[in-house]
Amino acid sequence: MSILPQVIFLLVFAVAGYILFKRISFLRRNIFLGKRETRNDLPDQRWKTMLLVAFGQQKMFKKLTPAILHLMIYVAFVIINLEVLEFVIDGIFGTHRVFAPFLGSAYGVAMNIFEFLAIAVLVSCVAFLIRRNVTKVERFTKPELNGWPAMDANLILVIEIILMFAILTMNATDQILASRGIPHYTLLNGLFFSSFLQPIFQGMSDGSLVFIERFAWWFHIVGILAFAVYVTYSKHLHIFLAFPNTWYSNLKPKGEMINMPEVTNEVNMMLGIASETNQEPPTEIGRFGAKDINDLSWVNIMNAYSCTECGRCTAECPANITGKKLSPRKIMMDVRDRAEEVGKSMDSGGPGLADGKSLLGDYISKEEINACTSCNACVEACPINIDPLSIILQMRRYVSMEESAAPAQWNSMFQNMETAFSPWKFPPSDRFNWAEKVKNEEIKEN
Amino acid sequence: MAEMASSGQTPEILFWVGCAGSFDERYKAVTQAFVKILNKVGVSFAVLGPEEACTGDPARRAGNEFLFQMQAVSNIQVMNAYEVKKVVTACPHCFNTIKNEYPALGGNYEVIHHSQFLQQLINEGKIVLQGGGEFKGKKITFHDSCYLGRANEVYEAPRDVIRALDVELVEMKRCKTKGLCCGAGGAQMFKEPEPGKKDINVERAEEALATGATTIAVGCPFCLTMMSDGVKNKEKENDVKVYDLAEMLAKDMGI
Numbered sequence A: 001m002s003i004l005p006q007v008i009f010l011l012v013f014a015v016a017g018y019i020l021f022k023r024i025s026f027l028r029r030n031i032f033l034g035k036r037e038t039r040n041d042l043p044d045q046r047w048k049t050m051l052l053v054a055f056g057q058q059k060m061f062k063k064l065t066p067a068i069l070h071l072m073i074y075v076a077f078v079i080i081n082l083e084v085l086e087f088v089i090d091g092i093f094g095t096h097r098v099f100a101p102f103l104g105s106a107y108g109v110a111m112n113i114f115e116f117l118a119i120a121v122l123v124s125c126v127a128f129l130i131r132r133n134v135t136k137v138e139r140f141t142k143p144e145l146n147g148w149p150a151m152d153a154n155l156i157l158v159i160e161i162i163l164m165f166a167i168l169t170m171n172a173t174d175q176i177l178a179s180r181g182i183p184h185y186t187l188l189n190g191l192f193f194s195s196f197l198q199p200i201f202q203g204m205s206d207g208s209l210v211f212i213e214r215f216a217w218w219f220h221i222v223g224i225l226a227f228a229v230y231v232t233y234s235k236h237l238h239i240f241l242a243f244p245n246t247w248y249s250n251l252k253p254k255g256e257m258i259n260m261p262e263v264t265n266e267v268n269m270m271l272g273i274a275s276e277t278n279q280e281p282p283t284e285i286g287r288f289g290a291k292d293i294n295d296l297s298w299v300n301i302m303n304a305y306s307c308t309e310c311g312r313c314t315a316e317c318p319a320n321i322t323g324k325k326l327s328p329r330k331i332m333m334d335v336r337d338r339a340e341e342v343g344k345s346m347d348s349g350g351p352g353l354a355d356g357k358s359l360l361g362d363y364i365s366k367e368e369i370n371a372c373t374s375c376n377a378c379v380e381a382c383p384i385n386i387d388p389l390s391i392i393l394q395m396r397r398y399v400s401m402e403e404s405a406a407p408a409q410w411n412s413m414f415q416n417m418e419t420a421f422s423p424w425k426f427p428p429s430d431r432f433n434w435a436e437k438v439k440n441e442e443i444k445e446n
Numbered sequence B: 001m002a003e004m005a006s007s008g009q010t011p012e013i014l015f016w017v018g019c020a021g022s023f024d025e026r027y028k029a030v031t032q033a034f035v036k037i038l039n040k041v042g043v044s045f046a047v048l049g050p051e052e053a054c055t056g057d058p059a060r061r062a063g064n065e066f067l068f069q070m071q072a073v074s075n076i077q078v079m080n081a082y083e084v085k086k087v088v089t090a091c092p093h094c095f096n097t098i099k100n101e102y103p104a105l106g107g108n109y110e111v112i113h114h115s116q117f118l119q120q121l122i123n124e125g126k127i128v129l130q131g132g133g134e135f136k137g138k139k140i141t142f143h144d145s146c147y148l149g150r151a152n153e154v155y156e157a158p159r160d161v162i163r164a165l166d167v168e169l170v171e172m173k174r175c176k177t178k179g180l181c182c183g184a185g186g187a188q189m190f191k192e193p194e195p196g197k198k199d200i201n202v203e204r205a206e207e208a209l210a211t212g213a214t215t216i217a218v219g220c221p222f223c224l225t226m227m228s229d230g231v232k233n234k235e236k237e238n239d240v241k242v243y244d245l246a247e248m249l250a251k252d253m254g255i
Helices: A004-031 A043-055 A058-062 A064-093 A105-133 A148-179 A206-231 A235-247 A261-270 A298-306 A312-316 A328-347 A359-363 A366-370 A377-381 A388-402 A408-420 A428-432 A435-445 B002-006 B018-023 B028-041 B057-061 B065-081 B092-101 B114-123 B156-163 B200-210 B221-233 B245-252
Strands: B013-016 B086-089 B110-113 B139-142 B168-170 B215-218 B241-244
Touching: A004 A064, A004 A206, A004 A298, A004 A328, A043 A058, A043 A235, A058 A064, A064 A105, A064 A148, A064 A206, A105 A148, A148 A206, A148 A235, A206 A235, A235 A298, A261 B065, A298 A328, A298 A388, A312 A328, A312 A377, A328 A359, A328 A388, A359 A388, A366 A388, A377 A388, A388 B065, A408 B057, A408 B065, A428 B018, A435 B028, B013 B028, B018 B028, B018 B221, B028 B114, B028 B245, B057 B065, B057 B092, B065 B092, B086 B092, B086 B114, B092 B110, B110 B114, B114 B156, B114 B245, B139 B156, B156 B168, B156 B245, B200 B221, B215 B221, B215 B245, B221 B241, B241 B245
Parallel strands: B013 B086, B086 B110, B139 B168, B139 B215, B215 B241
Antiparallel strands: none
16 A cells, blocks of 8 residues: 555644644744743642633633533534544554554444534534624624634634534545445444435445545544644634633732832832832833733733633623723734734844834724723633733823823822822811711710 | 820721712711711721821722822821721722732731621621611612622622611622623723713613612712712612612611
């Protein structure tokens, strides 16, 4: 038998591996354009969060229908990848169903389970296509999804459907060939789901069946490799990044804003307080807050690459619900798109971050960040613990401290606080006036 | 506080009144109600009075970290000088800031929200309720404040306080972790909203009114203002009242 298929397989495999390696390095570099931040504390809690939220899909189950549909695809993805391992070994060594002799009848059972999962994926993907394009679930109709993001989502679903059909076609033809006693093909003890496809192929010659079986095999494995590469260009990266993303979750109370020690130093100096945190002024004064992606933490950028644009955040956002421009999902998409733009520019010898553009201004407007009530609904809603609020608040810091361009009413509030120590303009000496009424009542009673 | 300190007394708690509690015409009634409960129960407490300054929360959320830290560091200096150990406040924003954000600046206190404190007093039998009074058997809904709920995961304490009043607690469609903001957080209280099709407090008031509750209970000064305005916008202010938890308890206790 010719070893040509094996050589071709190895070549395809190597090319896909190379592209993936390049792409993953690119993503990694882009993520680390963000500021360093160490989040390695409480490892037990981090593993637990990852197991529950990413592996266990805990937060998906706030809504049952999409949770079950998504779970079927997820379980199928994890388990069918075991079969891909067999595909790869078969491809390299020119074998066919290499695991079958070792597993005996268990192999047939496993194949039936895989077929069931393939059907489950088919059903889920069709349901998802309907939700997106026919019943138009509201969170899929927001303007930030127009164009490529909507196409990306539909493409992924269609590709998955085609890949599942390839598996079923391969099994159907494979078993007809085996039942005809063609060498190389192993007769399994009945494959339930693909047997429904067999009538289509029953009348065909051995030669056409071998061709279809091989075509389906190649289509499936090349399809999976192509899909793996495609994922790194798409919103679908969450299938991998959900895991580190949840591991690096913010474990502090959601209401806590991260302190800026560089400001503390100046405040202490202004108030004449000596403190152990007083340091030498840094040689290079950084920016206060965030204007561009390199001002954000690397966790923020990883968040952006992990986002699969499901829009649960936006559906819960009080600003978005009431028609404001802010959409937490768009914030995440903008961070990712800007990181991609900067990364590509850097790799092609371009100006990178110094291209005259920035995240705030060219991607995200002040109107958007000003509309946020910091209510944490988006953070709570995200099935993989993405934190859009952190990004919004860092940008507000930039606008307020570097540009002094906060909304006029906020500037008045700042002034009141500076002069009267309250956001409202009342004399500080009146702070205790409320007590008069209580005192008078007590006097009356006595 | 200054008086107690100068006479050598150490109060059990510092009641952090907050700016709304000190200056907001409507919300001063909540401060007064809470203080009357504390007096009735005989809790040893103090307030900072003119020595209290804004925690800096709205400045920080609006991006002005300098101003926030100026406020925070000054407040911490005052509280540390009085050796404050335990702080109770009725404002979830003050609660969140002092509890979660002051430690990084050297202010370490046990901080509890008044809903938690009132719940403790009820559980300990120190607050003896008269069976609900004017609220008895009435439908009451509780509006979760973001900075109490999602921000700090306090969901049950305020509900326990309401249940103690022998009322029918009804939940809004979006409640607890999914509770909808009143629209005032993140320094929105201090500016007009961005252009949109609706104000957030109106959206929330509609949801509260849909429960058929005659009282909307809140545990936050900003929520009190926003929900009251929302109810007014729907012209229901004569049928549906918005009260803070402390006011409801004080009414029941007849004080």
